[in-house]
Amino acid sequence: MDSVRTEIAQIIDALETGKYKRVRKRLRHMHPAKIASLIETLDDALRLSVWQQVDAAHEGRILAHLTPELARQLHSESGESISTEEEAAAASEAHHASTQMREVREALALGKLKRVGKILHAMHPAKVAGLLESLPPKERVDAWSMVETDRAGKVLSYLHDESCASLAMEMDPEDLVIAVRRLDLDDLVDLIQALPEEVGRQVLQATDERHREKLVSMLSYPEDSAGGLMNTDHISVRPDVKVQTVLGYLRLLKTLPVQTDKLMVADRKGVYQGALRLSTLVTVQPERRVADIMDTEIPAIPVDMPDDEVARLFQDLDLLSAPVVDAQNNLIGRITVDDVVDQIRESSERAMMNMAGLDQEADIFAPVLTSSRRRAVWLGINLVTAFLAAWVIGLFQTTLERVVALAVLMPIVASMGGIAGSQTLTLVIRGMALGQVAGGNARALLSKEMGIAALNGVVWAVVVAGLAVAWFGDWQIGGVIGAAILINLLFAALAGLIVPLVLDRMGIDPALAGGVILTTVTDVIGFFAFLGLATVVL
């Protein structure tokens, strides 16, 4: 009786902390009668929670042990939550993401975890990952508990680092090991890198020896290099064999690794020779030799090539996969285009997030305190620049006291400069990414940008001056603000071009710091030009 009580206490404990997987695991090993008596001892809320964790196949046998009333109640509960075939079909259809999410949230709110499990089961792991990330923490953990262990690894590989780590930590370590067992090695490497060190090491230790060695070597490459994108599942053949031999070998293998569009050709010593496209393999005569039909133009990617260069190479040459070699030109792996696509998407995401001082791997539902602390850094930097601008204004307090209209108009000067400068900045940053800005065309670009600034400066100087005169009825104020706008637009163009070039030379990502520096320049120059001129003229 004592052990039963302990068991019940443990199950209740697991229920209350949302460890539904643990509940299911325990229930699976209990006798139906025992589960029935457990259910009878629980209050209504917990009773339904337990019922949601019961395997559908065992429901009948448990119901048989319950009082008729309770059995009816739980059975009607199931009737609703166990999806009929139509429902499953509906769930498997390409639902709009937001509909699925609404359904999941409704089911979560009602505690209908089985229904959640059904919906998630019908979704692609990538979609499950997206859905999980769109749920607030508590609901996310509940939904996560309903993802089957053998699909959990794949889902983890689609999550951003932060949510990946937190959900992996929710799992029992042994489940985590089982979940990731069938992942591709490159996904597994990414996962281990996302996990806290201790857990990552556990996962690594649990993989079988043959894989572990490969994993360790893959983990040794920087995440942002070809080695970090590489997988080791390539199939390699010798250059001196015949096509029919290759075909025979492939039929023995029965299946090829996913994303195989070509075989790699390496000599006896493992030195890369070329690649044999499957599309060539199926069109040539069986008696041809590999060496004669292989493609030697496919570039072997050095394992230390930066990942953005790899992405550009794939893009320029329309590659589906490419061999990776070490410094001795030994074939050590391949990169497939799906990982390159992820890299491209991630790097553009990173650029956008960095511009606002955010981390792209951060969880959208990270705890308030964590998020606040992260964002505070950027606000702090901005505060310094804002005080710098304020200090410039402070230099002209006596002028401002005399002509209060200046205080009203001064933000206009700063803001026009900021917009014009950010246009140049964006153009240059993109140009640098595309290689359009490089190797001594900065001067040509500068003269073009200064031309635009001069033209727009004059136009908007006249417009703003006109509006200022109309507002304050003072020709001199009009003249001062017009001149200040022209000056600020010229400096904005200059800064928009020079700031990213200098940052790049200093090894700082211009997308990260460019915007803040630029607006500091345009604020300071704007206020200084406007208030300075006013002090002289008025």
Add this chain to the structure above:
Amino acid sequence: MDSVRTEIAQIIDALETGKYKRVRKRLRHMHPAKIASLIETLDDALRLSVWQQVDAAHEGRILAHLTPELARQLHSESGESISTEEEAAAASEAHHASTQMREVREALALGKLKRVGKILHAMHPAKVAGLLESLPPKERVDAWSMVETDRAGKVLSYLHDESCASLAMEMDPEDLVIAVRRLDLDDLVDLIQALPEEVGRQVLQATDERHREKLVSMLSYPEDSAGGLMNTDHISVRPDVKVQTVLGYLRLLKTLPVQTDKLMVADRKGVYQGALRLSTLVTVQPERRVADIMDTEIPAIPVDMPDDEVARLFQDLDLLSAPVVDAQNNLIGRITVDDVVDQIRESSERAMMNMAGLDQEADIFAPVLTSSRRRAVWLGINLVTAFLAAWVIGLFQTTLERVVALAVLMPIVASMGGIAGSQTLTLVIRGMALGQVAGGNARALLSKEMGIAALNGVVWAVVVAGLAVAWFGDWQIGGVIGAAILINLLFAALAGLIVPLVLDRMGIDPALAGGVILTTVTDVIGFFAFLGLATVVL
């Protein structure tokens, strides 16, 4: 003699307007002796220009007709410009883009067009396109003239719309037609769409009839749909044939279209049935039937699916290619991952450029007047919002006259709000793109963002208040600015969340208009809260 004179006049004319292709074409049909006499009649500068256009193979025969002195001079010129084998090898190596560009610019400056041609010849068309876009207009046209006609089409397909159109217009129409003849249909469609209508029609008319029909139907699909990404070069087989029959058929074809990783399976009527991966084809026994080994899980993409959905599908399912079907499920084409990669890159580029009010297809070296006019739109919109903020400040002129310190400090309030708001905005825009923000989690997100705003608001309110007190020695000013910052950060979070959601519902791209609206809100609220509170308190 007259015809010679006309010919010379025409060549000089073509030289002076930079139509080097025309020069080369004419020279190719002239007798070496005639060219020699032409060269002798020209002044030094034009003489070297013509010499640069002479085919290397004919140089010897022309030199033989020249005076020894002139021959020596031109020969030494060639010695420098005709690259030896080492030089060609060096050029073909993976040079850093900026080095190549510098070399090209140097060669252009010296008028050594042959050298330019050599360098360009050794580069991949994508790289040539990038290099051309990094050159100012005049040099770009010169370099363009040295791209071989049969490579020009491929280069055009890698250019952004605006530079593509302008360089295509540089070519003689008949050359353009030749240049694009060997392009893939999907690239040709993009090119025709980028060209001015009249020229596009010419190109279309010039393609052979069989292709023209396909082209017209492909042109009928919107650029941003699956139809716009589609190509019609798929190979389709019947479900009821055997593998050995398929293999025999493929060997008859001799080559498969590039990017073929799978064959499409369609029935007699053309209805899509499934896909047969090459990797399956090479691993199964030859007597298996296609219907039994084809993959029916690969989703057929409806021709009207938006391109960003196509991209997401490719990404989620790691596809290399996918079939495209019409409303009756008839197989009409396929989409390959290389075009999806381009789409992903372009859409992220577009998002970044749009945020600064720029057009991503615009030429970085567009004429100053054109660029100015485009950018003026954004500056004009900003001016309206800046005047709105100024108007709010204007409401409090009497307060500002009394306490000039307010004028000094007010930009700080607005700027902190702008930064905090843009962080929320960026997070939400990205979340919407990833499907993380959808279907009723806005409330959960709002409470999280408001929590962060409250926390950071209090922290920075205290910091700024302390600094303001230290600066102006006035406790009340400190209190006012602190309160204003807290208020503005709360409204910033609110606006950062609501603005993109509302814009999205209105069908406006939040990345395009979100930033401007947000900073307008934070400026107006910031100035109003700060100066309003000051009016009440001080």
